[in-house]
Amino acid sequence: MLFQPINKNYHEFCIERDPELCINCKVCVRQCSYEAHYWDEARQKVMHDNTKCIGCHRCEALCPTAALNIVKKPSDFRTNSLWRPVFLQNIYKQADTGGVLLAGMGSPVDIPVYWDRMLLDASQVTNPSIDPLREPMELKTFLGAKPRKVELATDKKTGKVSLKTKLTPQLELDVPIMFAAMSFGAINFNLHRAMARAATECGTYYNTGEGGLHKSLYKYGEHTIVQVASGRFGVHRDYLRAGAGIEIKVGQGAKPGIGGHLPGEKINDKVSETRMVPIGSDAISPAPHHDIYSIEDLLQLIYALKEASEYKAPISVKIAAVHNVAAIASGIARAGADIITVDGMRGGTGAAPAMIRDNVGIPIELALAQVDQRLRDEGIRNNVSIVAAGGIRCSGDVIKAIALGADAVYIGTATLIAVGCTICGRCYTGKCPWGIATNDPKLSKRQNPDIAAKKLSNLIHAWGHEIEEMLGGMGLNSIESLRGNRDKLRGIGLSDTELDILGIKHAGR
Amino acid sequence: MKRVYPDKEYCIGCHLCEVACITAHSKSKDVIIAFREEQGKDGLTACKKVFEKGDICVAISCRHCDEPSCVAACISGGLHKDPETGRTVYDREKCVGCWSCLMACPYGAIKRHPTENKIVKCDLCEGREGGPACVAACPNQALKYEER
Numbered sequence: 001m002l003f004q005p006i007n008k009n010y011h012e013f014c015i016e017r018d019p020e021l022c023i024n025c026k027v028c029v030r031q032c033s034y035e036a037h038y039w040d041e042a043r044q045k046v047m048h049d050n051t052k053c054i055g056c057h058r059c060e061a062l063c064p065t066a067a068l069n070i071v072k073k074p075s076d077f078r079t080n081s082l083w084r085p086v087f088l089q090n091i092y093k094q095a096d097t098g099g100v101l102l103a104g105m106g107s108p109v110d111i112p113v114y115w116d117r118m119l120l121d122a123s124q125v126t127n128p129s130i131d132p133l134r135e136p137m138e139l140k141t142f143l144g145a146k147p148r149k150v151e152l153a154t155d156k157k158t159g160k161v162s163l164k165t166k167l168t169p170q171l172e173l174d175v176p177i178m179f180a181a182m183s184f185g186a187i188n189f190n191l192h193r194a195m196a197r198a199a200t201e202c203g204t205y206y207n208t209g210e211g212g213l214h215k216s217l218y219k220y221g222e223h224t225i226v227q228v229a230s231g232r233f234g235v236h237r238d239y240l241r242a243g244a245g246i247e248i249k250v251g252q253g254a255k256p257g258i259g260g261h262l263p264g265e266k267i268n269d270k271v272s273e274t275r276m277v278p279i280g281s282d283a284i285s286p287a288p289h290h291d292i293y294s295i296e297d298l299l300q301l302i303y304a305l306k307e308a309s310e311y312k313a314p315i316s317v318k319i320a321a322v323h324n325v326a327a328i329a330s331g332i333a334r335a336g337a338d339i340i341t342v343d344g345m346r347g348g349t350g351a352a353p354a355m356i357r358d359n360v361g362i363p364i365e366l367a368l369a370q371v372d373q374r375l376r377d378e379g380i381r382n383n384v385s386i387v388a389a390g391g392i393r394c395s396g397d398v399i400k401a402i403a404l405g406a407d408a409v410y411i412g413t414a415t416l417i418a419v420g421c422t423i424c425g426r427c428y429t430g431k432c433p434w435g436i437a438t439n440d441p442k443l444s445k446r447q448n449p450d451i452a453a454k455k456l457s458n459l460i461h462a463w464g465h466e467i468e469e470m471l472g473g474m475g476l477n478s479i480e481s482l483r484g485n486r487d488k489l490r491g492i493g494l495s496d497t498e499l500d501i502l503g504i505k506h507a508g509r
Numbered sequence: 510m511k512r513v514y515p516d517k518e519y520c521i522g523c524h525l526c527e528v529a530c531i532t533a534h535s536k537s538k539d540v541i542i543a544f545r546e547e548q549g550k551d552g553l554t555a556c557k558k559v560f561e562k563g564d565i566c567v568a569i570s571c572r573h574c575d576e577p578s579c580v581a582a583c584i585s586g587g588l589h590k591d592p593e594t595g596r597t598v599y600d601r602e603k604c605v606g607c608w609s610c611l612m613a614c615p616y617g618a619i620k621r622h623p624t625e626n627k628i629v630k631c632d633l634c635e636g637r638e639g640g641p642a643c644v645a646a647c648p649n650q651a652l653k654y655e656e657r
Contacts (some may be wrong), residue, residue, distance in 0.1 A: 021541065023529050023540065023541055023544035023545065024544070025524065025544065026524065027524060027525055027528070030523055030524065031521075031523060062523055062525065062648060063623075064525060064528045064529075064540055064646075065540055065541055223516055424613050434519075440523075441564040442522070442564045445518065445519055445520070445521050445564075445649070446521050446649060448519040448649045448650055448651070450650060451650055481646065
């Protein structure tokens, strides 16, 4: 055996090929974008190189005889609770490269998932549950500032009653779930189109992310939230007017305090046209907006965007969940934002420095509870809607988020999983085997927008039905009745401090 | 008539259509036996071929043309157009292996049988429940079996 450098030897995965089943059809060879499978001319059969496998499971899924299994490498380091394998591997890599470690998708570290430590209430004898199959259920949600009170006017002649209060622009959601900001460039055009179509079909919204909006997608504008990030890529008057809502991205849960970087390899002609950057050049959005250094500056941008959109689109401000998030949210509400999006530390991303991703930020559950409570305490909760994002995995998480005070949620990673993502975490390489986080023409073909749009709308519909079931079980017939209704939640295995932050009682009480 | 239409926009070049074709035309109908035994022994070959060049790939099989050049070129009556189904039907018994059809086909959709003086050509999986096997197997819906 030839000498292998240590960082090559301790790869994560092994490919198991059952020789009884393998027919050497080479499907795995053609599907692996990391070239872990190859045709061995000398042996006249398909072989593999375990060191190249990244554990995406594409070959396994497409193998016509189910001959492949991707497993964790059985050989492991000596057990050590302090020096876990990930730290050793990281040091090997950095000792070789001297560079910052990059990572894709959300943080895999073992921080408490409070969704799993909260339980929902259910109706019993004294308060009846509702059968959503027979009774109407209302999942409709409106995002935007709500008036403090509503005044009505009566026409003296006809006796007709009309609304006197002027309402601010609202986003109307048939289901309180939206597709999170994922830019065209980070994900490819096929998927962007699929999200636009699914959002339109489900009566909800998708977010352009910071990559601008391709002209051909303007027709889905009524279901689009256009983002204005620090790089201002693709931001112009028509873009701002194309969307139903505008979002200022200040922070991102997956990498709070860190800007974005789309590598030049991902910038093809279409991305270049949409982002308004040259083909092949890196698109770097800095961490700060260089015109925002205070809440007053943010206020100016909010009103500049309101002006640009002729006060027809609600303005959202997206921040990462960090320390003192409630005070930050209060400032944002007072700066005139209509919607505040809070993105927790489990949010996904195409690329982030691994240390930032795993060590910065706080879970969305704690941030959400605190933001909602602070805005209530200050009497300004009606001025803004709250959207929670960052690690929403199922309809159970959605309903718990709403009970904790969210008006709606964004789903990002779940969206990608619906179209095949296996969270292999190598988005930053641009070689996504599932054709998601790539603009390689050969790989992005793997996402057929017809299939992807169907899968995404199926997901939203399925979660919608489950939410209706859970609402019915709690004896509620509208999502509005659940918002901030923390009495419907109980904590399990949580400390008094955690319960206090979440504003819920412990199970049994 | 219903035909198999390939879509080069979404063909991912996996060649699973060929695997499905071979299996559907095997005696055993078992993918492993078809590949391991029937391919070598009987010269079992896919009726279709995925052509690839750079980023573009597309799965080509007989188009069952309205006025097929292969039928016009056939010297033995081995190929004829079925007036009822609209399919271009191949009669293996009559074929003399002259390859005239092969040269006449503008799509390159007819193949030589690897071991015999015969041709291999798509029969739209005649008699198969659920239509052509290649369409059913395509993981990206890049093959459509429909009337256009």
